[in-house]
Amino acid sequence: MHKRPAASSPHNGSARVILAPTLLGLLALAVILGAALLGGCGSKGTGSVSKGSVPVATTWTKQYSGQDSGTSEYLESVTFTDPSHGWAVGDSGVILATTDGGATWTKQHSGQHSGMNEELLSVTFTDPSHGWAVGDLYDETIGTVSSLILATTDGGEHWTQQDSGQDSGTNAILSSVTFTDPSHGWAVGGSKDISTDAWSSFILATADGGATWTKQHSGTDAILSSVTFTDSSHGWAVGYSYDKSTHAVSSFILATTDGGEHWTRRDLGTDSGTDEKLYSVTFTDPSHGWAVGGLYDKSTHAVSSLILATTDGGEHWMHQDLGQDSGTDEWLGSVTFTDSSHGWAVGGLYDETTDTVSSLILATTDGGEHWTQQDSGQDSGTNQQLESVTFTDPSHGWAVGYSKDESTHARSSLILAATAGD
Numbered sequence: 001m002h003k004r005p006a007a008s009s010p011h012n013g014s015a016r017v018i019l020a021p022t023l024l025g026l027l028a029l030a031v032i033l034g035a036a037l038l039g040g041c042g043s044k045g046t047g048s049v050s051k052g053s054v055p056v057a058t059t060w061t062k063q064y065s066g067q068d069s070g071t072s073e074y075l076e077s078v079t080f081t082d083p084s085h086g087w088a089v090g091d092s093g094v095i096l097a098t099t100d101g102g103a104t105w106t107k108q109h110s111g112q113h114s115g116m117n118e119e120l121l122s123v124t125f126t127d128p129s130h131g132w133a134v135g136d137l138y139d140e141t142i143g144t145v146s147s148l149i150l151a152t153t154d155g156g157e158h159w160t161q162q163d164s165g166q167d168s169g170t171n172a173i174l175s176s177v178t179f180t181d182p183s184h185g186w187a188v189g190g191s192k193d194i195s196t197d198a199w200s201s202f203i204l205a206t207a208d209g210g211a212t213w214t215k216q217h218s219g220t221d222a223i224l225s226s227v228t229f230t231d232s233s234h235g236w237a238v239g240y241s242y243d244k245s246t247h248a249v250s251s252f253i254l255a256t257t258d259g260g261e262h263w264t265r266r267d268l269g270t271d272s273g274t275d276e277k278l279y280s281v282t283f284t285d286p287s288h289g290w291a292v293g294g295l296y297d298k299s300t301h302a303v304s305s306l307i308l309a310t311t312d313g314g315e316h317w318m319h320q321d322l323g324q325d326s327g328t329d330e331w332l333g334s335v336t337f338t339d340s341s342h343g344w345a346v347g348g349l350y351d352e353t354t355d356t357v358s359s360l361i362l363a364t365t366d367g368g369e370h371w372t373q374q375d376s377g378q379d380s381g382t383n384q385q386l387e388s389v390t391f392t393d394p395s396h397g398w399a400v401g402y403s404k405d406e407s408t409h410a411r412s413s414l415i416l417a418a419t420a421g422d
Contacts (some may be wrong), residue, residue: 055395056342056365057418060377063102063398064415075400075413077122077133077388083396085128087156088388088415090400093118095133097156102398102417108156116140118148122176122187129155130182132162132210134174134189145171147189147202151210162210169194172202176226176237183209184232186216186260188224188239199223201239205260216260222252226280226291233259234286236314238278238293249275251293255314266314276306280334280345287313288340290368292347294331303329305360307345309368320368330360334388334399341367342394344418346386346401357383359401359416376416381406384414395420 073091080086088096093110110118110133117138125131133150149162164187166172172191179185184207191202201224203216218224222241229235237254254263268276275296283289291308307320322330329350337343342365349360359376376399378384384403391397397418404411 054342054365055420056363057391057395057397057420058363058374059420060361060374060399060416060418062377062379062414063417064096064105065403065412072411073413074402074411075387075415076120076135078390078398078400078415079123079125079131080390080392080396080398081125081128083392085125085155086390086398087123087125087131087133088398088400089120089123089133089135090402090413091119093120093135094413095120095123095156095159096413096415099128101396102415105415108159110150110159111161120148120150121174124177124179124185126179126182129153130179130209131156132177132179132185132187133159134177134187136173144194145173147172147174149174149177149187149204149210149213153209162213164204165213165215167191174202174204175224178227178229178235180229180232183207184229184259185210186227186229186235187213188227188237190223203227203237203260203263216263218254218263218265220252220254220265224254225278228282228289230283230286233257234283234313235260236281236283236289237263238281238291240277249277249296251276251278253278253281253291253314253317266317268308268317278306278308279332282335282337282343284337284340287311288337288367289314290335290337290343290345291317292332292335292345294347303331303350305330305332305345305347305362307332307335307362307368307371320371322362322371332360332362333386336389336391336397338391338394341365342391343368344389344391344397344399345371346389346399348385356406357385359384359386359399361386361389361399374418379403386414386416391418 073094075090078088095108096105120133120135123133135148137146137148147164150159170191174187174189177187187204189202201218204213222239224239227237235256240251252267278291278293281291293306295304308317332345332347335345345362347360361374362371382403386399386401389399399416
């Protein structure tokens with residue numbers, strides 16, 4: 001089940017290589033067993049972000065490579081609670097942790113299930129002790145997929161599985177999780193009825209740290225990619241739906257002001273001739289938020305990055321223009337902001353002339369009015385893509401993903417760290 005363009009994370013645990021984006025890879029609906037927009041202005045440049053009075057991270061360096069440690073799993077998500085304590089998760093149930101800002105990373109045991117392919121797609125911590133990770137379990141013997149929730153109360157020394165309450169006769173995955181405190185959390189994804197082949201969104205909520213999870217009604221049959229809450233009341237989720245009659249893919253945003261008791265849907269009015277997917281959403285307060293993804297132009301077959309922004313809690317969303325270079329396909333899979341001004345988004349960039357994929361990092365210091373591309377420090381001779389980004393403050397950030405050596409075809413995990421320049 002793909003939530004990103006080609007070379008991104010399928011939710012079926014199948015072997016992956018970094019490839020050029022295709023319509024199927026970018027915008028086809030996830031198949032579990034198969035593998036009003038307002039005009040806005042903005043621009044994308046290259047070079048350093050204007051710092052102003054706040055030290056802003058501009059320099060990215062490689063902190064961790066699976067080639068060095070023998071870790072080949074793709075990393076899907078990263079979170080930090082402060083500049084020292086962080087976690088990253090990904091394929092095969094891999095969990096990496098650091099207590100020194102990423103100078104050293106150690107593997108934690110997720111309690112992998114025998115005979116099942118375990119994939120962790122999202123991780124969150126509220127403090128250095130309390131954390132949760134979600135994803136899916138694929139049972140190779142009977143061909144079913146079940147949602148997976150793991151929790152820890154000791155910083156990841158021990159992880160235990162929590163019951164998601166998945167209905168019998170369904171396949172389900174959880175793609176994103178967020179908590180506002182050690183008690184209140186939400187997880188989202190998608191569920192598919194095995195008998196009818198019908199999709200429905202999957203929203204779970206807990207008020208006791210995950211001891212019990214209850215379903216919330218979204219009123220939509222679409223897949224949910226990402227969820228965020230600023231407090232126990234105000235939350236947003238993004239997703240995408242597929243029209244079987246027109247074969248069109250369109251995005252939408254859900255919002256709640258009562259902790260998920262009621263969710264309202266806002267369709268984004270996708271332009272005719274384009275397919276649109278949103279992969280990630282973040283808010284810094286109940287008013288200011290951003291969502292990112294990708295657009296596919298059916299006439300030109302071009303793939304372009306998409307960033308939406310709101311200053312009124314999601315009542316209206318503005319399209320921030322990135323000024324994408326011709327001859328490239330771009331997509332964004334993750335976005336984070338530390339305040340209403342400072343933000344970063346990451347993804348991938350495919351160059352048609354060289355047939356290579358490189359990491360894409362965009363940064364802003366003015367809430368997205370202007371976006372600047374930052375150098376990821378990618379090694380020559382590799383294809384590389386970033387899946388997730390997090391910052392604890394404008395000076396300290398991390399991004400995770402994976403890379404592939406063009407000569408040896410070896411794949412490896414990847415963690416980058418950002419610090420403020422001189």
